[in-house]
Structure formats: structure tokens, C-alpha cells
Amino acid sequence: MAFDVEAVRKDFPILTREINGVPLVYLDSANSAQKPQLVIDAEADLYAHHYANVARAVHTLGSEVTHAYEGARDKVAAFLNARSRDEVIFTRNITESLNLLAYSLSNATSFPGAERFQLRPGDEIVVTEMEHHSNIVPWQQLAQRTGASFRWIPLDDEGRLVESAIEEVITERTKVVSFVYQSNALGTINPVKRIVGRAKAVGALSIVDAAQAAPHLPLDVQDLGADFVAFTGHKLYGPTGVGVLWGRYDLLAQLPPFLGGGEMIETVTMQQSTFAAPPHRFEAGTPMIAQAVALGTAVDYVTGLGMNDIRDHEKTLTAYALEALQRIPGLRVIGPNVAVDRGATISFTLKGIHPHDVAQLLDEQGIAVRAGHHCARPVCLRYGIPATTRASFGVYTTLDEVDALVRGVEKVQEVFHR
């Protein structure tokens, strides 16, 4: 059955809103996606009917809520095609997933049995020039703590990684390679398997930031071959406050914990503690229970729509939008200008008009886009621009909305050129 975008739109109550007297055109899904009623209901239903703390209580509610929370882990494991549910760790968001790894790696310095994760001066951590700040700053900090060097694979003029640099930058000195699957600023989809393959060849850990990929394409961690894959719930039509870190079980089993506290322990005495097995070792304290459960619902929702169908729908939108936008005089797409190996996120600049003015004038027409450096400031520096305007699409985006964007941008130009 063909992808029925009008039916999908009915699942999202916010899409009936008007902004400034006109229907909302929400083109900011890469920032955060809107929520289907099912997800909103799942969170409320848990609080209304099943709520208690997880994993601690023997009473009925405690058992129901634990079942729901662990059920969400099963759903995420299936969504990722993980070998085991114990490879799925709930975090607050992608930022916490990446920081968890960076801090666990630095904790390896003083953790018995974790020698293989230790970083020292002379070791190198590699990212790419297109990372958002969440996949730059934790690694810069880890480099500072351990004395390791921080390096990156540069961008070419088209918004893709310099292919030849993958081999040059990832070397025998590299211990960690952390990179984005799909760029939030450029839309570029990276050659994940090629980078993971290179990391493996030199014995480095490979970490894939799939925050912008998870909502748009099928994610199969076994097929990707990486050691760790992370994403966030709120971009996947789920609630805020919940993210995921998936890791190969044999690695998680050796990795030191990040946060210490309740539920991550095996035994505690006043002298010392031992730690639980993954995933609970990495989930200290009371977790985001209702949010994790509702993320499970969101995962069911997109799986029901079909990740392949979502990808095809968004590819059509992207190709159409790239063509229509690039017909506008003075508009420059920052990132790949054709719908090949790129996702449904289009950044652009308009000659003589600052992105914040573009976004403000689009908002007056009910069109929500993002303007700024998209928490990926090095990308703007690379292309010599202060910021971009970014339109990003989701399951509910229509071709009519792309047309509205194009007309909206033309109106912005009229205002500025009057």
C-alpha cells in the first residue's frame, strides 16, 4: 500500500493548529518531531493506570510498570535489529548517550578489566567536521582528560566527507571513531559501513550518532557493524527526555559505568560496590519511565508506517524541494544539492537576507523552520557563512507544504527587495 500522508497527518493533533491565521506548516522535524496521539496517550495512560517505580516494587503496579518499561526495551531492540535486548540502554537523549560513552571510556583508567578502553597521550579520537556539538564537545573533553589527540575527517565543498581522508585520518593511533550517520546541518548521509570498516581495520571503537538517521531510514545495527549506535526519542516522534545507546554486549560487559547510584549495582558495602550487568549498569537511578514506554509506542508507530516507505516518501519530498528551492535566484543550498545519499533536511542561504530574518518572515506565514548554526558551528565556519535557514521534513510533510515553503521564501525576498 502506498504511503498515505493525509492519513498520517490525522495522527498528529498539532497539525490542525493555525499560526498567524494560517495553517501550520511544520518544517522543523530535524530539530524535534511532532507527536502522534498514540504517543501522547501512551505517556498519559501509564501515569493514569499503571504508574509506580520500576524494578524495585513487588506490588502489582510495580510489576506492571516494569513490564511496560522492559517491553519498551524489547521494542527498541527489535527496531534496531539488536542481537539482544540487553544491548539497549535508555538515556536522556543523544547527548547523554555520547557523554555516557566518553565518561565510561575515561573511567577505564581506574577500572579493573577495562584496560582495552584506556586512552593515553599518543592515542587519537576521530570525528568528522560535520558533527553537531554533542558529538564534538564530549570527545574534546575526553581528549583533554586523557591526553589523547582530537582529529577530524574534513568536509568537501559539496557537503560530503573528503573520501580519501577516511584512510588518512583513521590510523593505527586511532582508538575511537565517532561520527554522524546523517548530518543535521547538511542532510548528508555518510558511508557508515566504509568508516566502520576502517575503524575496525585499525582496532578502533566505532560509534554512530544516528539521531538524524533513526527517524528517516531503516536502522540495522548488525548490518552497520558498528560497536555503538545512539539516537534520541524526540526526533523519532517520541517524547522528550529519552534516548538510546545501543552497544555490542561483549563491549558493554567490560565497559565501566558512567553514573553511579541505585539499580546499577550488584552489591554495595561501605567499603566497595560491584556493578550490575548491562543494560542496568548504565541506568543509575529512577529512569524516565513513562517516556521510555511512550518511545516504545513511537517505535511501533514508525515500524507500522514502514521505515522503507518513510524513506521513500521523504526522498520524494527532498528531491522535489531541492529542485524547487534551487530555482529561486540567490538561494544557495548548503549541503548535497541532489537527493542522493542525503536526507530530508535542507539548509540554505539567501543572498542579502540573514537566516533569522528569513525564519521570522516565514513564521509570519505559518511556516516553522530553524535558523542558526544548528549546533554544528564548524559546518558554518567551513562554508564561510554565519548561519543557515533549515527546512526539515518528516512522515507528515506534504508536497503542498514544500510549495508553501517556496512561495514563502519568495515572499521574504519581496519584503527585502521592496
Add this chain to the structure above:
Amino acid sequence: MTLSMDSMYQQIILDHYKRPHHHGLPEQFDAEVHHVNPTCGDEVTLRLRLADGTVADLGWDGEGCSISQASTSVMSELVVGKPVAEAIALQRKFLELMQSRGKAELSDDDEDQLEDAIAFEGVSKYPARVKCALLGWMAMTSAVAEAGWGTTQEARS
């Protein structure tokens, strides 16, 4: 185009954005400051020279959204040649206007003094953009302070 859009992007603002006044950095100056607005990534570098208690010269360079650049241009036009005390009083008045959330009640006298800066009244309805409009004005007052006003000149006058 809705009314509120017109009220934010007044023709005066767009004119100043396209043809900014006092744009360019003078070679002689008492103080130079660099201010940044992280929301929009707006930047302004401003140089200023004081003489006999007045703003003798002021020039600036910058990049950013139309609101920040036009407001800096309007500010320059207003304060050059004015006694420093008046320039600071104008800045306070403008700050008040910007913090009014679209509810400023300006007297005829205020309007006379603020001249083109009145055009930014519409911006005060958009809290996210108020910092843009204030960027140049804040740079001016900090340049005045850096030039020693308030420590030496004011004490002498």
C-alpha cells in the same frame, strides 16, 4: 503579508540594513568594543572617539540580521555629535522601548528624540529578537565606558 510582519520589518529598518550609516571603522578612536549576540550570531565591532563631552566620532562594522545591523546604523546616526549624557539617556529610552513587549506608551517628546529608532517598536513584541535590536546600543554604551566616561569626564563636568 500580515500586519505584524509589516510592523516588524518597517521600510526604515530595511533601508538602514541595505545602506547602513557610519559603517566602517575610523582610524582614530578612544575605545573599540566587539559585541556578539549568540542567538542570531550577530556581531558588531564599534569604535568611538569622545571630545568635550560629546560623541565626536563613531564607526562600526558587523554582520548579522537586518534588525541588529539596522539598529546599529540608526543608533550611530542618533548619537554622533551628541553630548555623551544625552546618548546614554537615549540608550535608556530605547532599552525601555525594547523591553515594553509592544506596549510602550511613548510621549511626543520621546518620539522626537528617538527619531528613526521608533521603527523598532514592533520588534519589542518578539522577545527572541530584542537582543538583536539592542546589540549596537549596548556596544555604544560599553565603548563610552571604555573610553573613560563616567570615571574622568563625568567627574570633571
